[in-house]
Amino acid sequence: MDDNGNSEAQIGYGTGFFLGLTEATMIEIDEVTKVPFAEEAADDVEKTHFKSPNRTKEYGAGLIEPGEDTLELNYIPGSPTDKMIRDAHKSGKPYRYETYLPAPDDKWWRVSGFLIVKSRGRNIPIGERMTQTVSVRFTGAAAEGSVDEQREVAAPAGGA
Numbered sequence: 010m011d012d013n014g015n016s017e018a019q020i021g022y023g024t025g026f027f028l029g030l031t032e033a034t035m036i037e038i039d040e041v042t043k044v045p046f047a048e049e050a051a052d053d054v055e056k057t058h059f060k061s062p063n064r065t066k067e068y069g070a071g072l073i074e075p076g077e078d079t080l081e082l083n084y085i086p087g088s089p090t091d092k093m094i095r096d097a098h099k100s101g102k103p104y105r106y107e108t109y110l111p112a113p114d115d116k117w118w119r120v121s122g123f124l125i126v127k128s129r130g131r132n133i134p135i136g137e138r139m140t141q142t143v144s145v146r147f148t149g150a151a152a153e154g155s156v157d158e159q160r161e162v163a164a165p166a167g168g169a
Contacts, residue, residue, distance in 0.1 A: 017113065025109040025159045026080065028093055035105060036162055038082065039090045042140075044108050045078035046120070047147040075147035077127070084131050084141040094143055097126040103148050109159040117159055122151035 011017055026044050029035030052071030061067050085091060097104045103123040112118040124145040132140045
């Protein structure tokens, strides 16, 4: 809320999502309609012992599981985006990702890390847009912070 009690909620318009095996191969994924985010959850570690107070189990936080989510986009067969997603799925290797979200004061909030493309599904209905859903598993810790602008990458050569 601002100083006058007004909401500072924003829409996600302008959000960018980038993917690549290496820093040099990152491209912007086109036609994105839903960006994936890690739902980080800490494991429980039981710490109970013979003299736990009041005969009550004790727990602590364990390792953080970064989780899974889906990337959703308009499906453009043979596009650079389609090729990147196919390659990432076939390789089984962790790919770099970066997401840029609109943030206050004309800044961007960058979330970056690594993910594995687990599956990809395509929906081709008659009379509607073609879509693609890409299931991803995040691996390792993500980094977050404010930046002045989104990543810029050269446009891939050729449309397919």
